[in-house]
Amino acid sequence: MASMAKKTHRIERRSDALSRERIIAAAIEILDRGGEGALTVRALAAHLATGSGAIYWHVADKNELLATATDDIIARVVSEVAGGARPREAIRAVALGVFDAIDAHPWVGAQLFREPWRPATLEIVESVGSRLKALGVPEAALFDSASALVHYILGVAGQNAANARLVAPGTDRSVFLAGVAGKWAALDPAKYPFVRQMATQLRDHDDRAQFLAGVDLILAGIATAQA
Amino acid sequence: MASMAKKTHRIERRSDALSRERIIAAAIEILDRGGEGALTVRALAAHLATGSGAIYWHVADKNELLATATDDIIARVVSEVAGGARPREAIRAVALGVFDAIDAHPWVGAQLFREPWRPATLEIVESVGSRLKALGVPEAALFDSASALVHYILGVAGQNAANARLVAPGTDRSVFLAGVAGKWAALDPAKYPFVRQMATQLRDHDDRAQFLAGVDLILAGIATAQA
């Protein structure tokens, strides 16, 4: 290359130069450490040792930042599900993957409800839907079946995200659930007999196992429509 | 009354005096008209012809305002379900009631994920759970069954709430869904074959009927666990 003669070293970027990727990685770090409220453009700029305006050279706005960060995390989850897995197991794996991702990155839970044409949503719908098809769900029932399963997964994700917002970042889910159980147990038995009755189970239950039980319940319902 | 003698008219409050109830009613009006973004303390104060500080005399903060407004709307929905209805029909009626409430007040959808000890959540869990019990779901399966059903209902509510945020307030859901269908149809067939295939159905489908189909699917799954 002719230009090499001019100077011995290439005009290289600072190794810590800003980039879309670095900004998103930093955003994820801040979100994981401090929760949704901790991600401000100023905090992000400080973390990257730059001015707040610099962020806007690489990403359109804060919304895009959150959406892209979510896409990154969900893409990782979905791609990690073994391609060779049997359809039913693959669906369970995707569902659990999303569940665990929200446990690790609670702020993702709220983001999953944003624009349904973004990769995060598409990946989940595609991976669940294609497996339902492989499972032999008839064409006519596919859309409703996939919709039910995905909305259930999103519902749990949203609830866990919201719950995480109510405690200090990093707090175990079971601590929060025990607190809710206490409040449920103290309710008026005349007004909320069922909720009160569930309080004990809420305290002791494994909510991850319960989540999977819900997936199985919906899969069972889908199967009855086939028979 | 002795004090009546002092003055002919009682020292009565201005008929438009502030009250918790009036503030919440005004908040609901603003939220319905302009969406979540329109509710600011300043806008609320202006609407009530008062200072912003006056709001804080009656409610603790904006969060309480949104939570109470949500409780009001959900309580209305649940109480409107006929007490004499057969359990299965009652569950469907509650689910549809929540669905329609979010259609009328999209901002409610996001609020349903907040504190699970608030009336809004309790009313839904209680009304669904007690009906599942009446339906003969065994004790051991009750908690998982109610959890699955409620999380599905909340998932759809959250999605519809988020969708509504993406269009001008008052826009019909079908207009938005047609837009999503267009974006889904344009996806890479190699990457998203299933989603693409669903695009046509997304454009033409009745999402309210689909929501109910999901409820039925889960009820069918719950029934299989009983047999």
Add this chain to the structure above:
DNA sequence: ACCTGAACACCGTTCAAGT
């Protein structure tokens, strides 16, 4: 091309001062 950081137009909330 990329970065800086002051400035702008907002927020929710507080609180001294009024009635």
Add this chain to the structure above:
DNA sequence: ACCTGAACACCGTTCAAGT
């Protein structure tokens, strides 16, 4: 007891000015 509205401590975003 209830209300006022300026003030405070924040936001996200823009943009002239720098390199």
